[in-house]
Amino acid sequence: MALIVHKYGGTSMGSTDRIKNVAARVAKWHDAGHQVIVVPSAMSGETNRLIGMAKEIMDQPDPRELDMICSTGEQVSVGLLAMALLAIGKDAVSYAGWQVAIKTDSSFTKARIQSIDDTKVRADLGAGKIVIIAGFQGVDDDGNISTLGRGGSDTSAVAIAAAMKADECLIYTDVDGVYTTDPRVVSEARRLKTITFEEMLEMASLGSKVLQSRSVEFAGNYRVPTRVLSSLTDPLMSLAEEAVSGTLISFEEDTNMEQAVISGIAFNRDEAKITILGVPDKPGVAYHILGPVAEANIEVDMIIQNQSVDGKTDFTFTVSRGEYAKAMGVLETVKAAVGAASVSGDAKVSKVSVVGVGMRSHVGVASQMFRTLSEEGINILMISTSEIKISVLIDEKYMELAVRALHKAFDLEKA
């Protein structure tokens, strides 16, 4: 008997019929003798509907009140799923985040989980019940409802699995695992049976939106074995088969049985690059440029500062394309303040990254990457590296070509 946490996304919970499918799948695990906790998202479209109404009333909805409203989507889901289980003769009980309680800080709309009380849940499991807990939400010390931000149900599921010391957290979604790259770009892309949590973290933060980055961090910090698998399979497929499907996020580097240097190619099409030229090179210049950008709530990704020449330097950074115009507006003000010569930008750039824990012990990954791109005639605009990742910024029009060439160069189509 194992303790298993299941998480189902909005598409899996998208209609009453789909909820019945989820119930059948959950019941199958329970029937096999496992204790099961289920963390569902809101029915697809519901959160957007609620945010839409809020925005009709307030351009910038008040965060506390927005959480009050948006948390109802998951509350409806848990109630419906509990009923679907009761309807097929399983004992089930649903809880909102505050009922467990899932304690968070008070950063409404992007709260962080601080603690989870497992008393009630453990008693229910002991009594043979299937426990259904609303994802995406919690409660702060003052009893206000909080939400964890978009995709927060993944984080809820992993955090609950950690608090309950679950044997595995199964994230059911509309893809059947993590791929070496996006199969829509490279048809030879291959599903990975395992990936280390560090690689997963890089893949998630680089735009492979299988799991929210924060949930991967949580899985890593608390060493929660987490599996990404499909909710679109027959709910009554054999449990033995289902239990090894998808992609397992592991914490042992040697579980990377495939011993590949590179695990995957991640990419993010919608990047924009901004350069501020001829900045007097004085201490604090980076802060004076990026401080106002951060204050405007614009997330900055890659940052480069050139070698200074004649006491002047150039400073380049990237933002997501949707925030390009806003960032350029901020920079116009900053330009005068820091005494820069000019500001230029390019909103048609993309980021391509090779990711793999194997590169730690293998030299030459960077040179192979750069040679491959060079052979395809692709100019590199910026480079950024971490221990297990090398990212390059390139012209948007070469993105697919770069991904395909790199996928082939690192033999990722081969198991």
Next chain:
Amino acid sequence: MALIVHKYGGTSMGSTDRIKNVAARVAKWHDAGHQVIVVPSAMSGETNRLIGMAKEIMDQPDPRELDMICSTGEQVSVGLLAMALLAIGKDAVSYAGWQVAIKTDSSFTKARIQSIDDTKVRADLGAGKIVIIAGFQGVDDDGNISTLGRGGSDTSAVAIAAAMKADECLIYTDVDGVYTTDPRVVSEARRLKTITFEEMLEMASLGSKVLQSRSVEFAGNYRVPTRVLSSLTDPLMSLAEEAVSGTLISFEEDTNMEQAVISGIAFNRDEAKITILGVPDKPGVAYHILGPVAEANIEVDMIIQNQSVDGKTDFTFTVSRGEYAKAMGVLETVKAAVGAASVSGDAKVSKVSVVGVGMRSHVGVASQMFRTLSEEGINILMISTSEIKISVLIDEKYMELAVRALHKAFDLEKA
């Protein structure tokens, strides 16, 4: 400065534009220096939508889980209304029932309020905030969400007004007050400026669906001055005018300034009558007949047992028409058990009642009522009386005629 509770129904909260209207009206009261607590219902249609999904999953939805789901409608309303107030510069905060906390018993879908903690609300009011509390819901001792049943937001509002010792509870609805009878039946029907809570209780329980009966009971038990008034007026109409509009439910008989013997004519078209004939007249016969009916969850209204002849008696009672077939089914079984001769019924009967605290001190109300019906050639099938009400059951086809004749006979069209 007064402490005022406002309650708004689903129609008043039916769209984001209407919610903005509610906010404008609430702000007007707050601007005039009053402390305001607002109790809104779910947006119209929302509760039915949620129940509909529940029934797609479970024919008889589990009550606890149904409350989990249905309580979200009001939670969305309070959040949106708080935003609408914040958007026009008023300080406002919303609470779900459990956050206040509004404690109830554990009778899910029809819970009763046991206590209300006023600490948080009083602190907010003291800080100048408008406090918005979800109607219709509470929380039981085990932290489960409960709902009060249909129309429960009225009860929430009155109960909160009682707990807070509010100066007045204003129930905003889509009618502009309580009338001497339904204006759709008698065009001369007149709005009452005041009505005693006992009269209101009889009117409410007799099908004048302006206020849920339980909310009137609450108002009566805790002597909460409660006013029914229209939410369809211009939200910016003068506060002086609005404050005396509608109908005030009062607790002093002498506030019945109009000194009328009869306050109104209530009626209920959809009644059905069932007679069980030739029942051996032994102790326990009423119990043996009505026990099984109650067990089948069928509400019985009027009950008559005839004088027994030759040790046999007839027993007649009424149920709402929608439960007629079900009740007849139960009676077929009962018939054999009690040794009755036969069961007969009539599903086309209606109840008409005259209501008024004035009849306590005036003889002759009953005789005037019976004479009026007799002059119209209307046969009386059953009679039932209380201290402030006389009800008769008549053939459905005479209902409008009876109401009009009685309205005129008791001079109700005259102020």
